[in-house]
Amino acid sequence: MIIKIDEYSDVPIYMQIRNQIVMGISSGELKAGEQLPTVRALALEIGINTMTVSKTYQMLKNEGYIMTDRKNGARVRENIEKSGVVSEENKKELRRIVSEARISGVPVKELISLVKEYY
Amino acid sequence: MIIKIDEYSDVPIYMQIRNQIVMGISSGELKAGEQLPTVRALALEIGINTMTVSKTYQMLKNEGYIMTDRKNGARVRENIEKSGVVSEENKKELRRIVSEARISGVPVKELISLVKEYY
Amino acid sequence: MIIKIDEYSDVPIYMQIRNQIVMGISSGELKAGEQLPTVRALALEIGINTMTVSKTYQMLKNEGYIMTDRKNGARVRENIEKSGVVSEENKKELRRIVSEARISGVPVKELISLVKEYY
Amino acid sequence: MIIKIDEYSDVPIYMQIRNQIVMGISSGELKAGEQLPTVRALALEIGINTMTVSKTYQMLKNEGYIMTDRKNGARVRENIEKSGVVSEENKKELRRIVSEARISGVPVKELISLVKEYY
DNA sequence: GTGGTCTAGACCACG
DNA sequence: GTGGTCTAGACCACG
Numbered sequence: 441m442i443i444k445i446d447e448y449s450d451v452p453i454y455m456q457i458r459n460q461i462v463m464g465i466s467s468g469e470l471k472a473g474e475q476l477p478t479v480r481a482l483a484l485e486i487g488i489n490t491m492t493v494s495k496t497y498q499m500l501k502n503e504g505y506i507m508t509d510r511k512n513g514a515r516v517r518e519n520i521e522k523s524g525v526v527s528e529e530n531k532k533e534l535r536r537i538v539s540e541a542r543i544s545g546v547p548v549k550e551l552i553s554l555v556k557e558y559y
Numbered sequence: 560m561i562i563k564i565d566e567y568s569d570v571p572i573y574m575q576i577r578n579q580i581v582m583g584i585s586s587g588e589l590k591a592g593e594q595l596p597t598v599r600a601l602a603l604e605i606g607i608n609t610m611t612v613s614k615t616y617q618m619l620k621n622e623g624y625i626m627t628d629r630k631n632g633a634r635v636r637e638n639i640e641k642s643g644v645v646s647e648e649n650k651k652e653l654r655r656i657v658s659e660a661r662i663s664g665v666p667v668k669e670l671i672s673l674v675k676e677y678y
Numbered sequence: 679m680i681i682k683i684d685e686y687s688d689v690p691i692y693m694q695i696r697n698q699i700v701m702g703i704s705s706g707e708l709k710a711g712e713q714l715p716t717v718r719a720l721a722l723e724i725g726i727n728t729m730t731v732s733k734t735y736q737m738l739k740n741e742g743y744i745m746t747d748r749k750n751g752a753r754v755r756e757n758i759e760k761s762g763v764v765s766e767e768n769k770k771e772l773r774r775i776v777s778e779a780r781i782s783g784v785p786v787k788e789l790i791s792l793v794k795e796y797y
Numbered sequence: 798m799i800i801k802i803d804e805y806s807d808v809p810i811y812m813q814i815r816n817q818i819v820m821g822i823s824s825g826e827l828k829a830g831e832q833l834p835t836v837r838a839l840a841l842e843i844g845i846n847t848m849t850v851s852k853t854y855q856m857l858k859n860e861g862y863i864m865t866d867r868k869n870g871a872r873v874r875e876n877i878e879k880s881g882v883v884s885e886e887n888k889k890e891l892r893r894i895v896s897e898a899r900i901s902g903v904p905v906k907e908l909i910s911l912v913k914e915y916y
Numbered sequence: 917g918t919g920g921t922c923t924a925g926a927c928c929a930c931g
Numbered sequence: 932g933t934g935g936t937c938t939a940g941a942c943c944a945c946g
Contacts, residue, residue: 450944452921459655466658479934489923494934502740505662507805510930510933511846517805522664526673530656536578537649537656538677539585543624545641548678552671554645558657559667567745567755571945608749608946688929690936697893704896717919727938732919743900748918748945760902764911768894774816775887775894776915777823781862783879786916790909792883796895797905809930846931 454495476514573614595633692733714752833871
């Protein structure tokens with residue numbers, strides 16, 4: 441899986457990586473149990489500090505998306521917990537996005553087809 | 560219109576205000592041409608720095624949501640440009656939200672009904 | 679509140695600080711809404727790096743014990759969520775401690791009086 | 798006695814095994830003088846490195862819980878020393894756990910009944 | 917002035 | 932070899 445950093449983005453690097461890994465898991469590009477690159481390898485590949493990658497992995501671990509162990513490095517978790525609900529934060533964000541789209545004259549049908557496409 | 564700041568949120572205050580005003584415009588609570596409170600008044604009401612509100616209004620102006628003039632203060636624009644498309648940034652965010660929801664086991668139908676509700 | 683680091687402990691520094699702040703909140707030494715020292719001040723006082731203190735504050739924030747904002751620094755939260763239950767991790771730890779105490783011939787009454795004392 | 802490794806835990810494997818053996822001794826599941834599996838056997842059973850099990854046994858021996866000899870392998874000690882006191886480290890941990898439980902709104906009675914249950 | 921992010925580099929425990 | 936921790940130092944956005 442290829443991680444791309446937008447260095448001009450306001451989103452912190454560790455968060456950009458985190459988001460891309462989450463999207464990779466969702467899309468199936470990263471499968472349950474699959475090995476992630478080592479902290480050092482990913483840092484080298486992207487050209488950033490190992491601490492930054494480490495921060496990403498710890499965040500993903502805290503969120504229950506991956507597990508890390510000293511022998512095997514980081515792996516996608518087999519049994520990610522399914523809360524079944526959209527987090528309050530994401531609801532807020534979604535509402536903001538929908539509002540902006542609405543003002544821009546985007547029909548609701550288009551938003552829905554985007555959601556379906558991404559799902 | 561009542562603006563509420565979530566002091567526990569990581570979203571900067573100026574952005575929280577901006578988002579709420581945008582959502583107010585989208586929902587129709589703030590109508591085209593409607594007067595917004597002065598920077599000073601809003602700052603006092605929320606209990607924050609005038610600089611922060613000023614930053615919000617500047618941003619909204621840059622984005623084309625409001626217009627300011629010395630006589631009338633800030634008003635919602637009559638003719639907000641309708642690009643008709645979702646911005647690339649919002650698409651990215653939407654994709655992230657959909658991915659997280661999907662992993663959490665949220666059915667696509669529920670996401671769609673959220674979108675409809677917010678629209 | 680005075681924070682003391684045991685440099686010979688296996689417990690990471692950021693965790694030692696975190697634990698002492700949590701105990702301070704529990705004991706009432708740190709009151710709801712009370713200001714914590716700034717990252718820089720605490721780092722200087724303890725003689726450690728600001729990054730380490732920052733890690734502590736972010737952990738406490740994630741756990742819902744404190745809030746941080748750029749204007750006021752870090753403060754104890756007013757409304758810490760009360761789950762009402764002992765976490766699984768803490769149950770495991772408690773079980774380990776009780777087991778070791780039992781083998782050492784510590785009577786259960788003494789354990790109970792320790793719990794009462796700390797509560 | 799069955800040893801279970803929680804691969805999602807931050808507790809090192811050698812420590813997880815150590816803790817479970819200590820709890821086994823405390824509960825009486827492992828009796829004084831009882832033979833423990835060989836390093837090799839236990840490593841094979843759990844699917845981990847022999848080095849790890851070896852580290853566990855070494856630790857348990859140092860702590861006075863087991864004894865090893867070349868002929869019989871490892872056995873639970875007949876006369877484990879009863880200090881009669883809770884170690885300073887465990888007191889600290891207990892205090893931390895009690896503090897966290899207290900903040901979470903767990904009544905002291907519930908903590909006490911946990912202690913009784915585990916004892 | 918505040919917390920948040922990031923780097924370059926180092927050392928450590930675990931396995 | 933792996934992730935985890937820590938330092939010294941820097942720069943940034945927010946307010």
